[in-house]
Amino acid sequence: MNRWLRLLLAGMVLAGGACTSLSPLQREQALAIAAQAQSTLDTCDRADACAEPSPLRALGTRAYAQSAPESPHHYALLLDYGQDALLARLNLLRSAQHDIDLQTYIFDEDDAGHLVLDELLAAARRGVRVRVLVDQLSALRHVDTLAALAGAHRNFELRIYNPVLGRAHINYPMYAFAAACCWRRLNQRMHSKLLLVDGIVGITGGRNYQDDYYDWDPAYNFRDRDVLVAGPVTREMTDNFEAFWGARRTRRIAELVDVGKRILREGVPVLPHPDFELPERARRMASDAADDALVDDRLASAALPVGEVEFIADLPRKHRRSHEGDVAASTHGLRELIASAQSEILLQTPYLVLSPAAQDLFRELHDRDDPPRVLVSTNSLAATDAFITYALSYKYKRRYLRDFGFEIHEFKPFPESAPIDPEATGAFDVQWRQDGTPVFTRATPPDSRRPLGREYSALRWSGFSANQPVPLARGGVRFGLHAKSMVVDEHIGVVGTHNFDPRGDNYNTESAVVIDDPAFARALADSIRRDMAPENAWTIARRPRPPVFSGLEYSLAKISEHLPIFDLWPVRYATSYEFMPGPGCPLPLPPSDPRFRDCYEPVGDFPEVSLGLKSVMTRIFTAFGAGLAPIL
Incomplete structure (x- = not known):
């Protein structure tokens, strides 16, 4: 019996077994x-x-x-x-x-x-x-x-x-x-x-x-x-x-x-x-x-005591064929909030992959005469649990920065002041210096992730490389961003399950709590800004312009990005920067500030990552991954 016949028979047996069901x-x-x-x-x-x-x-x-029916009262607590x-x-x-x-x-x-x-x-x-x-x-x-x-x-x-x-x-x-x-x-x-x-x-x-x-x-x-x-x-x-x-x-x-x-x-x-x-x-x-x-x-x-609270949530009918193509309740509600922004949007998502409709929305915001500032907190390659998803986000950084005006801050795998508790992981022996600062000693085996922990279903079984964080240049308990939150004009705060991505738009059912209250919005904004602080995140900004042919290079890179399959232009538009505080740089600056490069040092596209096959694979999926966007 040849190999293909054996595979065919195995497939038939599998199909028969998989489709068996219990009788009534x-x-x-x-x-x-x-x-x-x-x-x-x-x-x-x-x-x-x-x-x-x-x-x-x-x-x-x-x-x-x-x-009372006309005057609801609520309490809200960020966890x-x-x-x-x-x-x-x-x-x-x-x-x-x-x-x-x-x-x-x-x-x-x-x-x-x-x-x-x-x-x-x-x-x-x-x-x-x-x-x-x-x-x-x-x-x-x-x-x-x-x-x-x-x-x-x-x-x-x-x-x-x-x-x-x-x-x-x-x-x-x-x-x-x-x-x-x-x-x-x-x-x-x-x-x-x-x-x-x-x-x-x-x-x-x-x-x-x-x-x-x-x-x-x-x-x-x-x-x-x-x-x-x-x-x-x-x-x-x-x-x-x-x-x-x-x-x-x-x-x-x-x-x-x-x-x-x-x-x-x-x-x-x-x-x-x-x-x-x-x-x-x-x-x-x-x-x-x-x-x-x-x-x-x-x-x-x-x-915090707050007034009216809205719960925007999808229903199971989102998964019916008769509702395919409809804009789901959670997606519709979030887009309306984004479109209402006047001065600032703080957006936090672990997976920065936007649907075409979301891209159109942010492009329209950026094209306004007085566009709102859009700050995005998301994962770096070193921190993410979704390597392929990051690769697609990496592909479109030029678009996010230039066409949408995003200010992107990518979460570090070893954040210094984020709300985390390394001692609780059990991975460290903890001792204390005389000045009260902790000293951690590694006490557990290397990184070991399990498919059950994956939040994106389509690629759950796609192999080790898709289901493992990338290897890093140093050891330690790693942290990756998973929060899905938004603050609009420091007045409306949103916390939910939607990653602001195509999966949430088209495949997953999602929900979110929307609270229109300045005190709550400020508390949530402070939490997101802490995740974007230099000790917890790298800032993404354009590379220094090359001394010659900068316009030609930019045009060729943009053409390559828009190709439906290939994107092999070797020089990327943006890279990661680390804040370098000093007498002339007491506080972090946005990339639009003329002094930005005086206070920030480029640290490469993938800081902290142990470069090797993973780096090559990132570029491969950057080149061929555009078709995966709807399922990521």
């Missing part, structure tokens, strides 16, 4: 077995489900008491630090009296994931209705875990959104088959993220449920941002969650092929729970979540 009778049997296994024991008989008091939940009670974001979630889960609704793209089985899952199950056992909705491509790792959760407790239910091939998990061959048979559906993911407690307090933003969103990964973590909101806007959040919970693409886990067969074959297993990698860290976080004084001092007391 098998589905009902699996659901019945799971329901019968569910515990009915409630550990509390009080009306409040033995909820613990929480200053964060109290914000919701207070906001609703202060609100910049990963440790704070996890602390807030655990504290709120323990305060739930009636309902917990959790919606996320990624839910991992690591320390952070297990800690949250433990709290969700504890809430269910004391009488709280708990509903968890996870996208298929990033759901819990093991079929046994899902099968166990299907029969865990009558008050707990987990559902999977858009299970391609009718399964909870798909392996690489199944992924390849799904890409061949149903590429668009494979890419239509639920990127929305939401935690609601008793319908009065909600959290949304960039974070998923995985160690690297809370500074708990020993190799690579995300500098991310959430916002906690308390008040009447949570009704809109609840309605949006209900739409996804009952959507036609949402499935109960016991009726999925792999989970259902596991239950039919062996029954509902005991819920696996491996030991925490760093048990003392988990214990300390669990203890802190019960400390009302700590939560109040660190979190609740920092909440």
Whole structure:
């Protein structure tokens, strides 16, 4: 039998296996077995489900008491630090009296994931209705875990959104088959993220449920941002969650092929729970979540009173064929806000890849007689977790700087003053000098990333080079930007899940909280500006003009950039600059300042990157990657 015939037969077998499904009778049997296994024991008989008091939940009670239909009152709290974001979630889960609704793209089985899952199950056992909705491509790792959760407790239910091939998990061959048979559906993911407690307090933003969103990964973590909101806007959040919970693409886990067969074959297993990698860290976080004084001092007391809050969110119908080509609610709302800008836009996105419509919008803004200033905070190649996406962004830097007037600041992999907690990663032994400054000693193995952590689905299985941060010239725990936020005219603040990219426009469902309040907007602006500060980011600016033929070089580079396939012009328009403070340069300057090059030193296109094959690959994808824009 020749090689091609063997491959054809293997493909046919794979296709047959991938497309198998449970019969209606098998589905009902699996659901019945799971329901019968569910515990009915409630550990509390009080009306409040033995909820613990929480200053964060109290914000919701207070906001609703202060609100009237014509005069809503809210409280808003930025969650910049990963440790704070996890602390807030655990504290709120323990305060739930009636309902917990959790919606996320990624839910991992690591320390952070297990800690949250433990709290969700504890809430269910004391009488709280708990509903968890996870996208298929990033759901819990093991079929046994899902099968166990299907029969865990009558008050707990987990559902999977858009299970391609009718399964909870798909392996690489199944992924390849799904890409061949149903590429668009494979890419239509639920990127929305939401935690609601008793319908009065909600959290949304960039974070998923995985160690690297809370500074708990020993190799690579995300500098991310959430916002906690308390008040009447949570009704809109609840309605949006209900739409996804009952959507036609949402499935109960016991009726999925792999989970259902596991239950039919062996029954509902005991819920696996491996030991925490760093048990003392988990214990300390669990203890802190019960400390009302700590939560109040660190979190609740920092909440800002604000007026009206808007929740702009896509619905599951975005994924219906009848809605293809429509401008989704989240995209429409964000574009309207950008178009309304008069003086300044602060835009923060991990992946600076713009759709044609977004490019037209920014070009129109720049063409105004008095255009708003547009400052962009995004990842450097050294910091990003999405190498190919960065390559495409790199291709269009001339356009971003010259045609759109962007001021771009690229996040460093080892930021000095960003809201991060290197000690929490467990990657360092920490000692302290006499002057109080820390000394970190590397104590963990080299960088090791997992496909589950990827937020862009199309290239999830595309290989090591696409799913790994690039190698760096020095070691240490690396941080990459993941926050998705915007401030318009220092008056309107936006925190959400949308990366301002084509995936968010066309494939993913997204959501965002919009707060029209100067105090909140200033707080968010200060947070973004800190990420753009010289100690945390490099500034992108035009290279010095060549002494001769500068106009010809620019024209040839622009022509090369516009070619649909090839872009092989060897000299790029822009490069990275490092601020060099001194007597004549006390403060950072924008690239438009005539003194910019007196105070900034060029440090190359890819500072901190260990140059080699990756650099070559970047240029390859710069040359050939334009067609990937819609799925990135």
